[in-house]
Amino acid sequence: MTKTLPDQLADLIISLIFIRDLKAGDQLPPERKFAERLGVDRTSLRMALRTLGRMNIIHSVQGSGIRIGDIEQDAGLDFLDNLYRIPELELGxxxxxxxxxxxxxxxxxxxxxxxxxxxxxxxxxxxxxxxxxxxxxxxxxxxxxxxxxxxxxxxxxxxxxxxxxxxxxxxxxxxxxxxxxxxxxxxxxxxxxxxxxxxxxxxxxxxxxxxxxxxxxxxxxxxxxxxxxxxxxxxxxETLPPEPRLISSPLKNGLDIISMSQLS
Structure with a gap:
């Protein structure tokens, strides 16, 4: 079953956090700019960010926007469950x-x-x-x-x-x-x-x-x-590469985004 756009966006950000392309303390771009770079509408992005907030892996910091949390300290079973549901992600x-x-x-x-x-x-x-x-x-x-x-x-x-x-x-x-x-x-x-x-x-x-x-x-x-x-x-x-890798983008909008560097 095809995932909704907010779910695809959530999967992409979760993947980028898990492969450490987005690290604890990193700040996400402002919502409007972030949506434009991702090629999506702001409503879908906002819904995805709300999902990630409930997982406790992103945090709104007054005056600093949205920052990435520490998954080693803050992530729970819901984060792991979502990881296992992303076929584009090699877990390592x-x-x-x-x-x-x-x-x-x-x-x-x-x-x-x-x-x-x-x-x-x-x-x-x-x-x-x-x-x-x-x-x-x-x-x-x-x-x-x-x-x-x-x-x-x-x-x-x-x-x-x-x-x-x-x-x-x-x-x-x-x-x-x-x-x-x-x-x-x-x-x-x-x-x-x-x-x-x-x-x-x-x-x-x-x-x-x-x-x-x-x-x-x-x-x-x-x-x-x-x-x-x-x-x-x-x-x-033990023969597998130890670290995770994003082999293709969970966001299916033709941009094939697998790194934040593509959005700069």
Whole structure:
């Protein structure tokens, strides 16, 4: 689906901030001049800037106009979620490795919370959904379906575990990170034995439902398993250029703007 002009403008500015073409403390041109240089109307630009303001990545400073914030300090999940939605932006190996490290910790955390709750009430429903998704993955593997479909099912399994945790922050993080998890999982499944991974997941699910299980031991073992499983993916990510790059303009007005230097 084609993005609206304000969304395209927001994507462009987000990208320029992320690749450090716009740095913390930089001042944007006055609105009228900025719109003219971008080749857009002021209303669309104003709408885009309002979106960025809600993300806390730009700030209006009285007497100084609009300045860029420090994304290392101020950016939240909404900023990351928007990053993952910009196909013209190569995220760079450094961010992808950071994402991998986080997910390797977050999934066991969600599993731990779900197990401590005993998969009770609504969590029990999520356990059934998780088991059903794993069974669907088995059928998909046996039918020789491509890794993109398998990756979607694996991410659905993770989302189900996060829902079973009944932790709002974990569930919100899971939703915001879904796109990058899909990207990473698709690549991972090119590098590992997916069926062996599924065998491990099934064994884990059954173990998690047993009475008197040592939750901390299971989570410790799963953390070690995830580190081993994703090692080939980490090695691949380390071969990528570490820094992000804007390969084409998210602003589709024919000017192909990928740098503020083009607007001077």
């Amino acid at each position: 190996g450094r961010l992808l490795i950071s994402g991998l490290e986080l997910f390797n910790q977050a999934v066991p955390m969600g599993m731990r919370l779900a197990m401590l709750r005993g998969f009770e009430t609504g969590s029990s429903v999520e356990y059934g959904r998780t088991a059903s998704l794993v069974q669907e993955m088995y059928a998909t593997v046996n039918n020789g379906v491509d890794n993109k479909i398998l990756a979607r099912l694996e991410v659905d399994v993770t989302d189900s575990l996060m829902a079973a945790s009944d932790n709002l922050v974990l569930k919100a993080s899971s939703t915001s990170s879904r796109r990058i998890r899909l990207l990473l999982t698709e690549k991972l499944f090119e590098l590992i034995d997916v069926k062996a991974h599924l065998n491990h997941q099934v064994k884990l699910l059954y173990t998690a439902r047993e009475e008197g299980v040592d939750v901390e031991l299971i989570i410790s073992n799963y953390l070690a398993y995830m580190a081993r499983l994703t090692q080939p993916l980490r090695q691949y990510l």
